[in-house]
Every structure is written in C-alpha cells, then in structure tokens.
Amino acid sequence: MNQRLATSASPYLRAHATNPVAWFPWGEEAFAEARRRAVxxxxxxxxxxxxxCHVMARESFSDPQIAAELADGFVSVKVDREEHPEVDDAYLAAASAFTRSLGWPLSVFTTPDGRAFFAGTYFPPEPRGGIPSFSQVLGAVRQAWTERxxxxxxxxxxxVAALEEAGASATSDLPTLAQLADAAxxxxxxxxxxxxxxxxxGADAAxxxxxxxPALGFLQRAGRDAAAHTEEVADRALAAMAASPLRDAVDGxxxxxxxxxxxxxxHYERMLTDNATLIDVSLDAGRDDLVRSTAQFLTNVLQQPSGGFAAAQDSESWIAGERSEGGYYQRDAAGRAELEPPATDGKIVTGWNGLAIGALARAGTRLGDxxxxxxxxxxxxxxxxxxxSADGRLLRxxxxxxxxxxxxxxxxxxxxxxxxxxxxxxxxxxxxAVAARQVLGPFGPSGDELGSAGDRGGTTPRAQPREWADPVLRAHGTPHPPDASDSDHPSAPSALAHGALALWLLGAGDEYREMAADIVRRYAARALAEPLAHGSMLQAALLLARPPRQVVVIAGDADLVTAARRIPSDVLAIVTEEQARAFADAGFTLFEGKTAVDGMPAAYDCRDFACRLPVTDPAEL
Incomplete structure (x- = not known):
C-alpha cells in the first residue's frame, strides 16, 4: 500500500495506492527526487x-513489469485534475505541442524542473491502430533522455517559449450591447x-x-438583454437534451x-458542474420540471453526509462480477434497485460547490422551494x-x-x-454575503494576489491573478497557458468576474464592478471572436453593458413575494426589515432604507441602484 496516496484527499489517488507503481502525489518532493537521480x-x-483512466490503470499501472520500467527510469507522479486544475491546465497546454488528441488520462514526460518534452493520452498495453504500447513509449522516452x-x-x-508568447494578451474596451448581440x-x-x-x-452522425x-446561458441572456433573439436556440438545445438519452430517465x-x-x-459519467449549470439554464428557459429533477439528482445522489456535493458519479459499475460502462444507467428503476450504484467521487471541490449553491439558491427562490x-x-x-484552513486560506x-x-x-x-x-x-x-467578500478578498480590489492596478488602459488589469496558486508551478516558473475558455463551466477569469459582480449587485461597492470590468477588458477580444467557447465571460460582459435590475422584498406577504418571483431581475432578495438593516450595516448599500411601508410588506424595484417608490400591492409589481 502506497501511503503517500492512501492518505490523500482524492478518491482517484486513493484508488491508485495499491498499484505496484511507486507513485508520488503532486508536489516538490517528486521533482527533488528526479533531480537527485537525474531522471x-x-x-x-x-x-x-x-x-x-480506469482502463489504463487496469492494463498498465497494475502491471509489475510496467511498474519496474517506471521505477528504473522515471519518477512517477499521479495527479487528480479536479484537485489540481492549474496543473492540468498547464500540462494540457504543453501537451498540445505533441498531440492533437487531448484528454484524459493525460500522460506527460517532463524534465526534473517540470518542463514538458513529450506527451500523449491513453497508451494501450500492446501497439494498436498506429498507437505504440505504453512500454514502447517508456523505452523511447528513456532512450531520448539518455542519448539525446x-x-x-x-x-x-x-x-515554454511558445506558451509564454501565446499566454500574453492585451486589454480592449468593454463590449457594447451591439457587439454582444452580434456575438450571440x-x-x-x-x-x-x-x-x-x-x-x-459537415458534422457527421458520430x-x-x-x-x-455557458454558451446556452449567454444565448438566453443576450436574447433578453441585447435583443439578439437567440434564446430559442438555447431552449431548443435544452429540450433536445432533456428528451434524449443524455438525461437519466430515473433520477434526472x-x-x-x-x-x-x-x-x-x-458517455455516462455525471458531473456536478454540468448539472449545476443546467439548473440555471432550465430556470431561464422556464423548464421548472427540469429544474426540480436536476436538483433532485444533486440532492439525492451527489450531496454527501457532510452537506457538500460530490464532484461526479462514475460511468462504471459492477454487474455480474464485471465492470460495465453505462450498464447501470441503461436499466429502469426496478432494474437498478438490484444493483450497487456507480461510485461517486466524494471530493468536495470548492468552486464546483459554489456553482451548485448558487443554482439551488436561485431555483429555491424562484420556485418558492x-x-x-x-x-x-x-x-x-x-x-x-x-x-x-485554520489560518483562513481557501483550499481546493x-x-x-x-x-x-x-x-x-x-x-x-x-x-x-x-x-x-x-x-x-x-x-x-x-x-x-460577508463570507463571499472574505473568500474573494485575496483576489479582490485590494487583494495581494493581483497585478498592478496601473492605468485603466494598460495591459495588467488589477483583477488578473499575478501567479499560480500552485506552489510547484510557481517555483518552476511555469508559464500560464493561453486564455482559458469556459465551454463547460466558468474559467478562472470568468469566475472572478462573476464573483465580483455578485457582490457589486448586493451593493458591496463600485470597486467590485471595476474589478469585473478589468477582467472583461482583458478577455473581451477573444471572447467576442469565439463566443461558443467563452459564454460565461460574455455573460459578465452583458451585465456590465446595461443597468442591472435588483428587486428587494421586505417579506411578510406571500402574494407580494410570488409577484416578485415573476419579475426578470439580476438579484431577487427576500428579507425581513431586520435582515435588511443587517445587510446595510455590513456595507451592502442595496439594502439601505429598505423598510416596510406603514407597517406593510413592501417591494423595491431598483435599476442600477436607483429604486422606484416601494409598492405594497402585488398588482403594482
């Protein structure tokens, strides 16, 4: 048993602890050992x-002969991409120099200072379809290392040089509504x-x-906010997915x-990120049935005893003593009851839980659930x-x-x-809200993880993280890859922009809007050029391109709350008078002066923080 992996906070690493391969977890210790051995x-x-990944583990990493080859000529490091997304980003970018078929498992060979010199993905145990066996790859890499x-x-x-050049980007103006409509x-x-x-x-059936x-969410919002008339494209995509085998008919x-x-x-794995973001898309499409069924999957399958949401559910299960990909999901409810469900990756990923928390909060508010x-x-x-952590640091x-x-x-x-x-x-x-402000603090308007604020027209906006959070990548001087896309969930820059905008909408201060604007300026040109790959960034740009609408309800009247839920808005806050005062006292100015009217519950409809006179009659909303 490899104790270095057995005590990890990653189910993926724990699963490899019984391999004969002498794995190291990601960390400087592995690279120090490689320098000592000059391998x-x-x-x-x-x-x-x-x-x-499971297949390669069974075929290669469980093979004593392969383990011996790795031990003799390499230091082997096992990385959970979900635990170390920056490592994955860095080496995916490097691997693109060697293969066009990027994916996982990702197999990268580096120098002892972490620079990639060869990469691939899955390698079979025997040569197959023009792909060399894993043993052949190890032999060729070792020969190149010793002889060339x-x-x-x-x-x-x-x-390294190519990544440094590709990673550079300059700022531009904030996109206009017309530009965003065209992109949509x-x-x-x-x-x-x-x-x-x-x-x-020319796409074929395969x-x-x-x-x-993220792209679907952008089309929905651009249709509503920029008159792009694209929301029906998103609605049709959602309807097609919901009616297809992509949606689990049993638990949603x-x-x-x-x-x-x-x-x-x-492909039968079920990810927290996909399902959390699909709740928001379903909510915007008015598909309350999909909101409820997808939320049911999160709460019934992925929510762990601690309360956090697991990262994913596996595609494989045991059926009749054999591993089956998708076999469990192809059965009806009665058939599944006879089987052990596929395992969940119980790792509680911080940001992905943030996606689920936000989606469920919005769904609960809009549906009154x-x-x-x-x-x-x-x-x-x-x-x-x-x-x-005990000293206040955010962990992955x-x-x-x-x-x-x-x-x-x-x-x-x-x-x-x-x-x-x-x-x-x-x-x-x-x-x-106070916790949100603290979480964003190191990356926020006065945080110490930022580049220089500089001139607003400069190339280093203040909300761009200056260096890797990962200490090994930072110590090795690993260059940042080109601007990240958010084709499946928000990239780091998009996430920061949306976090800042969420606080700004609550009245945390205009400095949070400027933080988001700085980020969008940096990434706008590429996002506008490739809108399908940058849906979250373009959603942030939409929020910056027009005045926000915020609705605050001083609760107490069910009909007033119900009416408020029907209003399209960027923020719907349902609070008591006491809670509104607590928000205002904590520095969230949206809630200042929000009180009942003559003792009656009231609703405030605000545009860009300027509120109309409060109403007490639901019909007036």
Whole structure:
C-alpha cells in the first residue's frame, strides 16, 4: 500500500495506492527526487470518474513489469485534475505541442524542473491502430533522455517559449450591447438544425455533443438583454437534451456528453458542474420540471453526509462480477434497485460547490422551494467549515472532512463567492454575503494576489491573478497557458468576474464592478471572436453593458413575494426589515432604507441602484 496516496484527499489517488507503481502525489518532493537521480518525471493526470483512466490503470499501472520500467527510469507522479486544475491546465497546454488528441488520462514526460518534452493520452498495453504500447513509449522516452539530452532540453524550452508568447494578451474596451448581440447571433448560427445544440458544418452522425451550458446561458441572456433573439436556440438545445438519452430517465441528472450528434449513446459519467449549470439554464428557459429533477439528482445522489456535493458519479459499475460502462444507467428503476450504484467521487471541490449553491439558491427562490434553499445552505456551511484552513486560506477540496493539500484557485474563489452571494439574497442571511467578500478578498480590489492596478488602459488589469496558486508551478516558473475558455463551466477569469459582480449587485461597492470590468477588458477580444467557447465571460460582459435590475422584498406577504418571483431581475432578495438593516450595516448599500411601508410588506424595484417608490400591492409589481 502506497501511503503517500492512501492518505490523500482524492478518491482517484486513493484508488491508485495499491498499484505496484511507486507513485508520488503532486508536489516538490517528486521533482527533488528526479533531480537527485537525474531522471525524467512521468506525470499521469486523470480523475476518479474517467473511464479510460480506469482502463489504463487496469492494463498498465497494475502491471509489475510496467511498474519496474517506471521505477528504473522515471519518477512517477499521479495527479487528480479536479484537485489540481492549474496543473492540468498547464500540462494540457504543453501537451498540445505533441498531440492533437487531448484528454484524459493525460500522460506527460517532463524534465526534473517540470518542463514538458513529450506527451500523449491513453497508451494501450500492446501497439494498436498506429498507437505504440505504453512500454514502447517508456523505452523511447528513456532512450531520448539518455542519448539525446540536448534535443530533449531544446524541445522543453521551445514549449515554454511558445506558451509564454501565446499566454500574453492585451486589454480592449468593454463590449457594447451591439457587439454582444452580434456575438450571440454568430454563436447561434452554429446550431444543429436537426438535433439541437451545436455542430460544425459537415458534422457527421458520430460527432460528439456536449451541453456547453455557458454558451446556452449567454444565448438566453443576450436574447433578453441585447435583443439578439437567440434564446430559442438555447431552449431548443435544452429540450433536445432533456428528451434524449443524455438525461437519466430515473433520477434526472444529465450525463457528461453524447458520443453521437443526435444526443444518443451518452458517455455516462455525471458531473456536478454540468448539472449545476443546467439548473440555471432550465430556470431561464422556464423548464421548472427540469429544474426540480436536476436538483433532485444533486440532492439525492451527489450531496454527501457532510452537506457538500460530490464532484461526479462514475460511468462504471459492477454487474455480474464485471465492470460495465453505462450498464447501470441503461436499466429502469426496478432494474437498478438490484444493483450497487456507480461510485461517486466524494471530493468536495470548492468552486464546483459554489456553482451548485448558487443554482439551488436561485431555483429555491424562484420556485418558492425551501428544500432547495436548505440544500444550498447545508452545502455552503460544509464548504466554509472544511475547505478553509485554520489560518483562513481557501483550499481546493476536501474528502471526508480531510482537507486537500492543494490551494484554492481563482476559479474556486470566484465561484464560491458568487454562490454565497446568491444564497445570502435567497435566505436573507448577511453572513453568507460577508463570507463571499472574505473568500474573494485575496483576489479582490485590494487583494495581494493581483497585478498592478496601473492605468485603466494598460495591459495588467488589477483583477488578473499575478501567479499560480500552485506552489510547484510557481517555483518552476511555469508559464500560464493561453486564455482559458469556459465551454463547460466558468474559467478562472470568468469566475472572478462573476464573483465580483455578485457582490457589486448586493451593493458591496463600485470597486467590485471595476474589478469585473478589468477582467472583461482583458478577455473581451477573444471572447467576442469565439463566443461558443467563452459564454460565461460574455455573460459578465452583458451585465456590465446595461443597468442591472435588483428587486428587494421586505417579506411578510406571500402574494407580494410570488409577484416578485415573476419579475426578470439580476438579484431577487427576500428579507425581513431586520435582515435588511443587517445587510446595510455590513456595507451592502442595496439594502439601505429598505423598510416596510406603514407597517406593510413592501417591494423595491431598483435599476442600477436607483429604486422606484416601494409598492405594497402585488398588482403594482
């Protein structure tokens, strides 16, 4: 038993603790050992619910002969990409220099100072379809390292130089509503007219389909806020997915993606990120049935005893003594009752829980469902308790209350802050808004993790993280990859922008709007050019391009609350008079002066923080 992995906060690493491979977890210790032995480092990156990661583990990492080859010529490092997203981002970018088929398991060979010089993904145990066996790869890499070291060093340096050049980007102006409408229409033009969703020209029946929820959310909001008339494209995509095998007919969750253009033949793992963001898309589409069923999957399957949400549910299960991909999900409810469900990756990822907390808070408010609010509150309390260190540092994840050694990233800070802000508005509990401000603090307007504020027209906006949160990448001087996309969930820059905007909408101060604006300026040009890949960033740009609408209800009248729920708004806060005073006292100016009117519950409809006279009659809303 490899104790270095057995005590990890990652189920993926724990599963590899019984391998004969002498794995190190990600950390400086492995690279120090490689320098001592003057050998390359083999970095294997995957995650707990990855089917082909399981396959390579069974075929290669359980083989004593392969383990001996790795021990003889390499230092081997096992990385959970969900625990160390920055490591995954860095090496995915580097791997693109060597293979066009990026994915997981990701197999990267580096120098002892962490520079990649060769990479691939899954390697079979025997040569297959032009792909060499894993043993052949190990032999070739070791020969290159011992006999052609200059060539290896040159390749590693070239990759670093290319990433440094590609990672540079300049600022631009904030996008206008007209530019955002044009971007939405261009994204909508990629719609698959036959099956819904997105497919390029000439796509055949075997083209994989992903939900791409950030893009769907952008099309919904651009249709409403920028008169782009694109919301129907998003609605059709959602309807097609909901009616297809991509949605589990028994307990409502959506699978990761479909392997065919018509949404059939799903890849059966179910991710927290996909399902949390699909709750928001369903809410905007008026599909309350999908909101409830997807939320049911989160609360019944992914929510852990601690209250936090697991990262994912596996695609594989045991059926008749054999591992089966998807076999469990292909049965009806009665058939499933006879089987052990696929395992969940119980790792509580900070930012992903933020997505779920925010989605459930908004859904609970709009649907008037206190059970969803309670699930969001339970998760928030769990994350704030387990995923923040004793000295106040945000951590990436925890497992069974065991905190990860991985530092929280900008993505975690932004997504959790946005989720906590939504929960504060939904429950009226200012403590969650205060916690959101604290979580975002190191990356916020006065944080110490930022680049220089400089000139507003400069190239270093103050909300751009200056360096990696991961200490090993930072120590090695690993360059940041090109601007991250948010095709499946918000990237780190998008997450920070949305976290800042969530606090600004509650009245935390205009400096939070400026923080978001600085981020959007930096990424706007690429986002406008590639709208399908940058849906979350473009949603942030929409919020900055027009005045926000905020509705505050001093609760006490059910009809008034019901009427308020029907109003499209950026924030709907339902609070008591006492709670409104607590928000105002904590520095959230949206709630200043929000009181009952002549002792009667009242609603305040505000545009860009300027509020109309309060109303007490639901009909007036």
């Amino acid at each position: 390359p480092v083999f970095v294997s990156i995957g995650y707990s619910t990855c089917h082909w 070291r200059d060539t290896v060093d040159a390749a590693a340096s070239a990759v 229409r261009r994204a909508a033009s990629a719609e698959d007219p036959q099956h819904g969703g997105f497919a390029g020209r 083209t994989p389909k992903f939900p791409m929820t 969750g959506f699978f990761r993606y479909a392997t065919r253009r018509d949404w059939s033949e799903p 206190d059970r969803l609010l309670e699930a969001a509150r339970w998760a928030a309390d769990a994350v704030l308790e387990s995923n923040i 994840a925890s497992l069974d209350d065991v905190p990860s050694r991985a530092a929280g990233t900008a993505e975690d800070a932004g997504l959790l802050a946005a989720g906590l802000a939504a929960l504060a508005a939904a429950t009226g509990e200012v403590a969650y």
